[in-house]
Structure formats: structure tokens, C-alpha cells
Amino acid sequence: MGRTFIHASRIRQTARKRKHHSKFKTLINLLENNAYKIESSKPLHNGKLYKYWKNRRHLFSKIDTSPIYMTDELWFSVTPERIACFLTNFVKACMPNAERILDVFCGGGGNTIQFAMQFPYVYGVDYSIDHIYCTAKNAQSYGVDDRIWLKRGSWKKLVSKNKLSKVKYDCVFGSPPWGGPEYLKNDVYDLEHNLMPMGITKLLKSFLKLSPNVIMFLPRNSDLSQLSRATRKILGPFAKCKVLYVKENGYMKGIFCMWGECFFNYEPVSEENNLMEVCSENEEHSREEEHESTKANRDNGIDIYKLDG
């Protein structure tokens, strides 16, 4: 077990034991003030977040019945529950014997919690102590905190100092910051320059250091040619990346990009449906153009699928 991780069910005891360290002082404050607890029936003070608050039950279905904790940033960052649940089921179907999942950028625990519903050891990393706290508290509300270990730290530093390599992860997942709701400002999202904390090539390389099975949740308008180049640069000229477009509530939420042999034996929809669905999300492209671009992406090692939550 990674000794440097904090067990989510023992976050209070660990914080008290290490109270002389500044980051644990902050954690004790958060715990003592029951910080960031959401009153599900009370709209937030910050009016800009109203549209996210309206959809709160899509983020955490237990929000009316159990305490849920969210910072302002988490309102637009948490993976909606049905999407996180779908991903977990997908990973379970592809890797039935997997035990250890690493959730890089765990945020408020949207994905961490769903992984912990089906896998016995789930590790979450985030550089925000507030978000580590929210993940632990939300995991308690979902009754899965005994399967979750958390670590605060910057991804770059953790990777460069080899801080995570003691555990053998079956799969590494990450939902990196896309740059806030602004990510749709441009038609095409530049994965090398806009993705935080590093471009897609470096990020993929850092994930693959820890496991051959990698999944990332990326913007729906991501530049697929950059995805293809990153895949081939790191894994060789015949390497492939599987891309699933996911919708929730009629709205395209993003794409799951997958690397690893185990993710390639799953055919959720027919070829005909794939192309139709991809077309419907790119209204400015004609069906023929989209067909061509989809074919081109396939030739570049990108397999595209469409799933409606």
C-alpha cells in the first residue's frame, strides 16, 4: 500500500497526527469548520454557478440526502455521476481482474467514488488540499471511503520525484483541467497548449510511466490529430487510441481517450451508428466531410465511438 497516501476514512486522525505541517493545519481547519458543505435546497451565493447548481443531482445523486462538499471550481469540474459510473462499468468490463486504479486530478471525487464502487483500491491525487478534503468527505457520504487513498501534490512534481511508482496500478485515469468553461471558445481545443498542467504528449507519457492502461477525459472539441501524433510519438507508428464521445442529458460532455490493449475488444455501437452520431455533434460539417475525417482519424490510429448516457 502506498504509505504516502492518506486513507480517506482516516483523514481526520492523519491530519491531527501531522498537525505541525502547514498543509495538515489547513486540512484540520477545513474539517473543523465542515467547510464547503452544500445545502442542496439553497441556491449558491455565486450567481455565475447557478446553471451548475441547477444540475446538482446529475453531479452527485445523493446531494439531497447526504452531505456533499464542493468548492466553486468543482461545480464546473466534477464528472457527472452517470458518466463516471459508465466509465467505471466500462473499465470493469474491459479489466474484470483489475484492483488498483489511480485517479489523477481527483477533484471532488466524481470519478474516484464511482471507481471505488467496483474496485478495492482507488488512489486519488490532486494539488488542492480543499479538493482532497472534498473527495474524502464525499466518499464518506457514498460509503466508499475505506477503499480510497488520497495524496496532495502537483502532478509534475509527483512524477518527476517518482512519488507514485511504489504501487502497481492496473489503470491510470485523469480528468485534467481544461481551463474552465472557456474551453469551448475556439472551435478546436489545442491539446498541446491549453491542457493543464502540461500538453497531451507529456501528460500521456507521464501516465504511461505508471501503467500501460490509460484513460483521459478531454474536451469534446479536442484536436484529434494532436491525439494521434501524441499516441504515435510515444507508443510507435501502429499504436492506437480509442475515443468515446459521451453525452449526458442530451449534451455532449467530453471524450474518453483510451490507450491499452484491454480497451480495444469492446464494440458498443455499429459502424453506421458511430458515423451518424459523430456527424450530429458537428453541425458545421456535412455528413460526408465527417465521414472522411472519421476515416482519416481511423487511419491515424484513432478509433471513434459514440455513447449516449
Ligand SMILES: C[S@@+](CC[C@H](N)C(=O)[O-])C[C@H]1O[C@@H](n2cnc3c(N)ncnc32)[C@H](O)[C@@H]1O
Ligand atoms: C477537472 S477537475 C477533476 C474533476 C474530477 N474528475 C471529479 O470528478 O471531481 C481537475 C482537478 O485537477 C486539479 N489540478 C489542477 N492542476 C493540478 C496539478 N498540476 N497537479 C495536481 N492536480 C491538479 C484541480 O485542483 C482539480 O481538482
